[in-house]
Ligand SMILES: Nc1ncnc2c1ncn2[C@@H]1O[C@H](COP(=O)(O)OP(=O)(O)OP(=O)(O)O)[C@@H](O)[C@H]1O
């Protein structure tokens with residue numbers, strides 16, 4: 007056990023994700039279990055710079071495992087991108103006697119953690135909390151499973167009305183740089199086509215596929231479009247293009263938006279968050295730093311931050327094949 011760790015701070019950063027509360031709870035209770043002080047930081051790195059801290063004990067985190075969002079709130083902090091901002095954050099950590107930090111967030115949050123540690127040599131452990139699932143070294147990120155279920159439930163409802171009116175719906179889902187939500191929710195909801203940032207299928211192939219789909223006797227069509235997809239980037243423009251080229255379709259557009267980030271976390275996300283929160287405190291007590299807690303084949307692992315950021319375009323090609331085959 008690393009005796010120098012007596013006080014740990016925890017924060018949530020970047021886009022919120024269902025299960026972040028469960029992760030905070032696990033960190034706080036793990037600290038209580040090990041008789042370590044715990045401090046919550048409001049508004050991610052922004053609160054670190056402002057010194058917006060709160061002491062947390064085991065009872066401070068009651069009744070939150072089931073709540074969406076993050077009670078510590080989150081932020082995208084421009085100030086933390088500056089040397090001066092990070093210096094202020096470091097000063098606040100020192101003046102409060104904090105020895106280590108647990109950051110719950112996505113790839114941007116971990117990038118910030120690397121920069122901060124390079125400058126101030128401060129022990130940080132990351133917990134992947136993002137609906138995007140765009141982190142290398144972990145099979146799942148906290149919030150992704152809940153978001154997928156929210157998306158599938160919404161598309162099921164769209165399918166009802168699409169079928170009743172023989173319509174084509176373009177449904178935009180989140181994923182500025184990542185197609186995981188689109189691909190998996192698309193398969194789960196039986197979408198006819200799925201457009202993701204990692205693969206540009208081209209407008210012509212999309213038209214050909216939709217033509218085939220109509221010919222094969224399908225009464226409705228759903229095209230799931232990740233917000234970062236290249237050809238769907240302007241989903242309204244894409245809808246117009248399809249209208250102009252495929253008169254047989256009546257095209258409607260639904261943008262699911264931030265509904266995907268809210269809601270009570272699934273049991274899967276609650277358990278994942280609990281395991282990762284405990285894993286983060288374990289890692290610090292083992293004397294480790296600059297690592298992210300992940301799960302690989304259901305086992306908790308520690309992954310260097312730099313490894314966690316190597317996942318660009320890391321999409322499972324077999325999922326694309328499955329989507330193609332099952333939408334015939
Ligand atoms: N290069 C960097 N230097 C310093 N801080 C950074 C850097 N990149 C990101 N950060 C900090 O991390 C915060 C969170 O990053 P970002 O907004 O990309 O969200 P994220 O953690 O990737 O989560 P999500 O993608 O789920 O919304 C940023 O607002 C910024 O404060």
Ligand SMILES: O=P(O)(O)OC[C@H]1O[C@](O)(CO)[C@@H](O)[C@@H]1O
Nearest residue numbers: 020021022136137138180181182
């Ligand atoms: O509205 P915001 O907070 O800028 O977040 C939008 C982005 O955040 C994410 O949902 C991840 O949290 C991305 O998929 C999306 O592009």
Ligand SMILES: [Mg+2]
Nearest residue numbers: 112113114136
């Ligand atoms: Mg991100």
